[in-house]
Every structure is written in structure tokens, then in C-alpha cells.
Amino acid sequence: MRLTQLVTKTLREDPPEAETASHRLMLRSGLIYQVAAGVYAYLPLAWRSLRKIENIIREEMDAAGGQELMMPALQPRELWEQTGRADSMGEVLFSMEDRRGRPMVLAPTHEEVVTSIVRANVQSYRDLPVILYQIQTKFRDEPRPRAGLVRVREFDMKDAYSFNADDDSLDDSYQAMAQAYRSIYRRCSLPVLMAEADSGAIGGKDSHEFLLATPTGEDTVITCRGCGYTANAEKAEGVYPEQEAASELPLETVDTPGVKTIAALADFLGVATSQTLKAVFYAADEEVVFVTVRGDLEVNEVKLKNSLHCNDLRLATDEEVKEAGLVAGSASPIGITQVRRVADPSITQGSNFVVGANQPDTHYRNANYPRDFEVDILTDIALAQPGHLCPRCGTPLEATRGVEVGHIFKLGTSYSEALGAMYLDQEGQQHPITMGCYGIGVGRLLAAAVEQNHDERGIVFPAPIAPYQVHLVGLNLTDEAVAIAADKLYRELWDSGIETLYDDRPDQAAGVKLNDADLMGLPLRLVVSPRNLRNNAAEMKGRTEEEATMVSLEDVAGEVRSFLQSA
């Protein structure tokens, strides 16, 4: 490709709206163009890179036994009503009517359709297992798109679905997919973490996310250096420091004028925060719920949501709290019966806690569970935090931010039951097919690769996903001899099967060209110039190398090939 013919231009300045490296660099290097919030065009360079990523994914999916197919993005809303997701997905689901007034959706994912396909084509255990996948555009009307291709409303996703007779078979498919994912990330130079993840309201038992650690990530990952335990903070368990149990003292009232927060309370009374209990009020599907954790811990809202089996969970408003007869700032479960109470087992780790007295400016000392109060649900709802101990090996946990670049789920039979996808076993008994699903955001994978592989000068493309392998720079192309030599080299490289981007702009200064080459980040740079030509040579430099080496013009193709093979 000749740069003079490439439509897209690089930007001299950083786009001010781009906060993350991948967003900034993808805009600056002319990879993407924004059309609307969370809607991007992939420009020619990005599209070449994305096609390479897709092909890597295809090779690994096929090797793991997947069959590629293509399902429609446009689907009847009725199908989504059968699984209940027309409601549960809410406004994320792009909805419209066709010309006859039939409700339609743009699919955010494809469980419904793929299950319908399998229902029509699989009747016997002999037909199982199968893994189907596609690479296709998804539509999700996200509340807040952000960070370039990291969170968008239209994106290409590889989604795979496994259909198995039983859980053992599902385990096999799940492991095969997990292994394929690891290979995909390795080939894209992405050192990912595989983390235990929450499977969501409809999910089955197991779920793992693949995350790239980066400070700009949207997720928090809890990791253990000791045993390798890795989990999304939404899911992670931690062992918090135990409080010594003491003999229970009598409950007594203490005046705490103006004290509203745990920190202020602990400070005011001169006790550790872990010696207090924290009250938090939520609205679970509009029902006010009283939540209690030990004062030094935070509520994990995902765990709480799962324990309540609700669709919607948010903090209760001040009005709702007041209406429920609760005293914000001085609340405790003692004497509370009008709302459901949920507590974390941490309230049993210790004794003689300071808690609210359910009257303004007043607390109790020496509250003990269950002597002084009961709860309706006692279950793990604490957020694991760095410093807590690993539940497996006891090593202090660490936290890191990450971008999710893949997610795999064991779905179980919820979709096959909702849509009637059944098979007959050897005894002629009918069973719902057990399912798993496996997703990779292709564009997000590219963004993650850029996020992971860049320096202060620009992108450092991993060779397997670089749009071109070689960036050929011609300096002083108004010098006819140089232009002839550079053009000749360009043709030779392509004739040797080496994908080459040729900066053939005749009127640009050397600095502009070299900076653009660094910004675009192709693995290998070749420079043809009057100076080099006097030695009948070109200059060769890897993107990450400091010094260039001189290569005789006759040897360039061979040298390039050996460089790329070792890259």
C-alpha cells in the first residue's frame, strides 16, 4: 500500500477527548473514525488488523472443534420474549418495528437464535456435543460508551455456543474453549489473567473472564501471588482479619452527636472500624432491604444481588429510607422488622460491636449477633479487598484493574428449557441440552493489544496482528534515483509476499515520515535515502529496536523475512 493512496491521515496532536492510550493512539494513527457515541468505523489499517485477529480466532476455534456459521443481527422481538430477556435486558436491547409493525430487535448476543437452530437440528444424544460459533456484529445500547473501542454500542464479537448432553461433556467443551482462548491471546501478545467471574442472574455455575491488566480497565481483579487464585472483585472471596471474640457485655446506649459515618464513629469512640457494624440500604426491585456488614468491609453489590435473586439493585434513596422508618447514620438491625435484613457473616467475626441505635445521634455499644438481633439472610456479601487473605492459601490478596477481553460461561439448561431444545438419551428419555457460551470482542481485543503494546512514540503492533509487516520509508523522493530504488524495493517486497506499507510521499520532511512510522507501529521499518543509496543499502530497524542496521539492497527481502520469522 502506498501512503499517498491511503485515505486516512495521522493526527499531529493528541485528540483531547481520548484518555486511554489505545483510544488516543487509534485515533491518531488513523485506525478508527467515530460516527456517533460508541459507534466507530474501522478504517483500512484497523480493518486489516481486525481481519488478522479474526483469522487467529477462527483457526483456534476450528482447532477446538467449532463450526462457523452466521446468524442474523436482525431478529424478531418475540424470540426474546420467550426467554424473558426482552424485559431483563431493558434499554440495552435496540428495539424497533418493521414496516408491518412487527417488533424487532438488533441482537446484543445470540443465545436465542443459536438455540433455535439447534432445536431444529438436534434430536439425539448422537448429535451431541456440538460447538457453533460466528464472528458477527452485536448491538448493545450501553448507557455510557467509553474509551474508543473498549466499550461501544456496535461491535464485532466472536460468540461460540456449546451444546452438550450433560455436565461432564460441558466441562470438556468449556476446557477446550478456555484453552483456545489462551492460544488466541498468546498469539496477540496479550498476557491475560483468567479470573473467576460472576455468572449473572441467568448464568449457570461456572464462569471465567479473561482480562488484560491495565490501570484504565473497567474491572477490578483480585489476585493471589501465593497460589494464583484470580477472580473478578464482583465474585472474589476474601478472608478478612478476624476479631477476637470476647465475652458478651450488656448492651448500652452512647450519645454520638453529629456522627454519621463509620470512620467518624470509630474515631469518636476510639475503636477500630472492625469493631463497628455498617448499615447500608438498597432497593431490590423497589423493595427496601437493610444490609449489614462489619464496619471495615464494603458491600459487594453483585453478591448481594445474587443472594436476593432480584433483577434490579440500587442504593435506596433518602426518601425511601425515611419512608421505611430507618435512621440513616444511626441504623442497625436491632429491632428492625419492617424490611428484609441481609447480613454478611463478618458480623459474627467479633463481638461487642458498636452499632446504630435507630435514633438520631445515638449508637449502642456491645451489640452481639444473635443475642441482640436476627437477620433474614446471612450470607457472604462482602467485597474482597487487597490485604484480605486468599481463601485458598492465606496469602494477602492484591487488586489490579483490567479490561475484559473474553468471557466464558457454563449456561446449563435455562435457554434450552425456555426454547424447548431437547434431545433423547440412550434410554429414550428426553432432556434439555446443556449449554455453554463463549465470547470475545474482536475490536476490544485490538484496543487491548494497543493498550498493552505501545510506547511514548506510538503503537508497537505485535507482528501477527499488524496491518502490514514492513513500513518502507523513502526519504528525499524528489531525487529520482532514490524514488526508483524505493519503488523497486517496494515491488520486490510484495513479490516476496511481504506486506508492505510504502511511505511514498515526495514532499514530506524526514521527521514527519519517521514519526508517522513510529506512530503506526508496524514491526519493521526500512529506510531508503540518498545517503543509504550511496552504499547500495537500505536501513532496517525493528519498531522496538534503538539502532538500525544497514542491509545491502539485494539482501533486503531475505533479511526482512528472517527478522519477521524471529519476531
Place this chain on the structure above:
RNA sequence: CGGGGUGUAGCGCAGUGGCUAGCGCGCUUCGUUCGGGACGAAGAGGUCGGAGGUUCGAAUCCUCUCACCCCGACCA
């Protein structure tokens, strides 16, 4: 949805009631340059996001509205 911002040339920005709306980059033409973002000269390029209003006069003031960005909420 809550909070904070921004919309003026392809890009980045200045311009708080008064002449023909500017600056830098980029773009076109000519010339000089030529190894890390050159120089000179001459040019092209604008319904100032949109609608309504106030005014002799609006990019500028008012009302409404749309879009986009950032933080949060949300988020298979």
C-alpha cells in the same frame, strides 16, 4: 439517570453586544530546502450545533433543543 464540561474552517483552539469572525496545523500553487514534525510568497476553505426570542445590531444575552466528551450510576 445524576454530576461536570464542550460545540466557531479538515484538526487543535481564540474570540463576553458594534467594521468583512481570527490564530496555529493541515490543504492548493510556485520557489528554496531535505535524516526526527523545514522556510518564503500567494491562495482556497465558515449557514459560529439547531430552533425561537431580545436588540438598530447576536458567535457573544435569554429560552428551548440536539450532539459529543469526562466522572459516577448502569453494564452476561
